[in-house]
Amino acid sequence: MIRAFGYNEFLFLLSAVQWTLLLSVIAFIGGGIVGLFVALGRTSDVKPLRLLATGYIQLFQGTPLLMQLFLVFFGATVVGIDMSPWVAAAVGLTLNTSAFLGEIWRGCIQSVPRGQWEAASSLGLRYPGLMRYVILPQAVKVAVPPTVGYLVQVIKGTSLAAIIGFVELTRAGQIVNNATFQPFLVFGIVAAIYFALCWPLSLLSQRLEARYAAPSR
């Protein structure tokens, strides 16, 4: 039975946005927490930690996100865990995001001049205090624009969760299309919604970058 694309269909798409956003937020927060440790490992003096973090980053940057979602989703089944598409998508996106944020933040940590580490350690600060009070506060300033910019990638990345059956914006689009057979209209609207979510973030990122790039006080 073919329906026309109407107000109800549009509302259905809009309500799916909440799942896209929720998944994005979870991936971003989870990825941020894990990513901090990845970045710390990547900049560590301890060689095994550095190698581990480097391998982790390369693994996730060197394979398609979709394969990572598949591996988490089907891998869970293989080891006997019954994982819902929702959890699988959250875990997969978190891991992927952590690798990319870890690499972005590594650069930010390393952009803090060597002299800052030396001054802090010569005052007797040890690694945790040195990081927390001296290095990270300075790295965060550099990190904000690219991090906000990366949020756009996270939001777009959630669309792949549609393929393992999680109903977010893209999957909702497929469902509506199956009922209406108006793919150009439906996916046009889906794309427009993504754009409405991502564009402000891109703008924000650019403006932040311009602001921080201005000569500091």
Place this chain on the structure above:
Amino acid sequence: MALATEPTRNGVAPPMSADVVIRMEGVQKWYDQFQVLKDIDLEVHRGERIVICGPSGSGKSTLIRCINQLERHQKGRITVNGVELGPHHRQLDLVRREVGMVFQSFNLFPHLTVLENCMLAPLKVRGTTKAEAKATAMRYLERVRIPEQADKYPGQLSGGQQQRVAIARSLCMNPKVMLFDEPTSALDPEMVKEVLDTMIGLAEDGMTMLCVTHEMGFAKSVAHRVIFMDRGEIVEQNTPEEFFSAPKSERTRSFLGQILAH
């Protein structure tokens, strides 16, 4: 304080009998194949003020950076304040909190105010109370004569002011010895004096000091001993009077010729 009557006289005998604060014995360091420090022997006594000079690349920075282990040495022994520096973090911590260091490029923390710069280490390393850390910080900021800048950020200060804050920041840890690595080299000429005056003030108070500097006027008036380094070795050391008037080695003479020609 005992030296205050004759503030800048280095004729006062260096306190040789007093205890040794820093002892380096046969210290060697390499960067890959390149040997930066060749068998360095050095004793610094409490209250002693030493100036280290020498051509660029001779290993002056490396020598003083080994004392608080910003650089690790590969051979020999370094003992600071009775603690021998070894592979363990505990010794490193004990040494670093007693050794202050002032860098050529100031290295103030740009995201913290002047006051916060001075309070950070006492709060986080010594665990003093906030009130106490603040009182100490203000005392030393007054001593380097910039208490009115306490709430500014380093970027708002001139180079000379920043370097004085860096000195105050080190003093807040109440160090037993202060290391200076060309503290005035990055400064505009008109700001050199205010920093040197601050260092002379420290000397008057009896601080043990090890300064890498090419300010020969400072060396003449403040140092008990001048050390000349070249190619990773201590080539010559003497009282400033002897060092400048009767340098023993040819390398020292040619170096002094270049320096004093300016």
